[in-house]
Every structure is written in structure tokens, then in C-alpha cells.
Amino acid sequence: MLSAKSQYAFKALTYLTERYNKGPVLISEIAKKKKIPLKFLENILLELKNADILDSKKGKGGGYFLKKDPAKIKVATIVRLINGPIAMLPCVSLYFYERCKNCDEKNCGLHDLMIEVRDATLEILEGRTLKDLVV
């Protein structure tokens, strides 16, 4: 399941997508409108900024805004960034690969199955962008 943090991130990003190219938006405004704990949201937005998804402006009239076209920001990217691996096993993760302990990948039925699940999931998440979330 996606963490609460991830859900907050998507809410904030959706909000910013709706305001794309309309100037900076205050953290406090997003927090209030989307009912996200202010300080927690600060952390999340900062993380998204450090990952080049968002940009910000300080001082009066400042705030956060999308750094690029929401149609170019994949849902999969956000999930990986805030939630972590998309795959169901570390040994089939593309971006967070780790060997499973006491498990021989070559002879693991689960391994192959979970590759299929991963691919089916990515087929969807890699194909959608923030723009698609705003219906």
C-alpha cells in the first residue's frame, strides 16, 4: 500500500498541477486545502524539490510550483521517490534491487511471477503522468 506520505504527495502535486503556470503556491495554502499537516508537507515538498520535480521561490509572494510540464512527470517517478520500490520483492526491483536472502533467484518461482507483476504495474504507472491525475 502507498504510505500516507505518498498520498499527501499526490494530493499536493495534483493541487500544483491544477495551478501550473499560475505562479507560486504557499505551502500553508496546500496544507489547508488538502488537509495535510503543515510541517510534514514541508518535508515532502522539499524532497520533491530536491528531486527536481518542484521548484520554489522564497520571500514574500513565494511558494512552490511544478518545475516542468505535468504531462512530463510520470506517476511511477513519484511513487519511487516518496514510497520506494514498486516491485513486490527486492530481487525484482529495477531501481531498488537487492538479493533476497537464502533464495536462489534462478530457482525461485516467486521471482519469475513477481517480475510479471512488476511489468504489468509499470506498464501502467510509467505511462501515466500528473496531468492524467487531474480529470
Add this chain to the structure above:
Amino acid sequence: MLSAKSQYAFKALTYLTERYNKGPVLISEIAKKKKIPLKFLENILLELKNADILDSKKGKGGGYFLKKDPAKIKVATIVRLINGPIAMLPCVSLYFYERCKNCDEKNCGLHDLMIEVRDATLEILEGRTLKDLVV
């Protein structure tokens, strides 16, 4: 990601699948062969028994064994039982449904997207059984 517990469960079930119809298998044997903490494994097997996946025999010559044909036990069933929801959001889960807080399902782009992911995942997990894990 699947929890360690889930991975243990699949290892144990795979082991029992290979020994289907060959009599009871000791917990201690599974624990040793699959390198699973004994007491933790006891809990897992008991849970699987209470869910009618396994059956057991007490006393000398006892142990655990699959209650039915491994070709009839779906991977999805085990995941739900030991790991919990398969869906990425509570509001799109078939077996563990819960409303997301501060979120209107009718107007949530994530909601629809995650239904697609869920369906793609289930397409695979509901179609595979323990037998398929033993290659």
C-alpha cells in the same frame, strides 16, 4: 513489498507443495531447510492452518501438510492472508476496502489509476497457484 513473513510463508508452502501427498512434514524440518526462525514459522503455519490452507497431525509422526491440491491454492489468496491488501490504496481494495480520508473517490485521479493497477496485478496473482511456483 512483501513482508519477510510473506516470503517465509511462500518458502514453506513451496516446500510442502513439493511434498504434497507424501505425509506430514515437521515444522523443524521446514525451518532448517528453508532457514526460517522456528517459532516464527510455527505462527505462520498455524495461521495458514486456520485459513484452511494447511492441515496438521499431532504427536509422533505428525507435522504439517497441504490440505488441498496445490494447483487449487491461488497465490493471491496467500498474499492477502499473510501480507494483506494487494491494492496500492485502501479505497480500491476488494478484500480490505476502506475509504481514504479527505478524499473524494469520485474525483480522485489516483483512485481510477490504482484500480487499473490492481486489476492488472490480480490478473496475474489470481491465475497462479502454488503449483506454478514449483518449477
Add this chain to the structure above:
DNA sequence: TTAAAAGTCTACTAATATAATAGGGTAATA
């Protein structure tokens, strides 16, 4: 030039979930 606005950053605490352990209880069988 300076005060207020607004994001930045580090650290901490609380809550929850996961993983693992302990140990006595109960049923079956040789």
C-alpha cells in the same frame, strides 16, 4: 535598510507495524 514573509534544514519524538522469542498447554500415538 530592515522587517516580515516564506522556504530550508536538522533533530527529535510518537505511533504503529513487523519480526522474533518465550514458555507452558494440549492432543495423538506408539
Add this chain to the structure above:
DNA sequence: TATTACCCTATTATATTAGTAGACTTTTAA
């Protein structure tokens, strides 16, 4: 009837997630 082996509840340990606190820095506009 003793031994084997599963049954069951409770506890502890560890890790992750969620949320909070507060001081700092940059920017802007009066």
C-alpha cells in the same frame, strides 16, 4: 503413559512511518 509435536497467548525487540519543534536563511517590498 511417556514422548512427540503441534497449539496458543503473551511479550519483547527492531524498524518504519508519521508527525513535531525550532532555529536559520533568503527574498522582497515598503
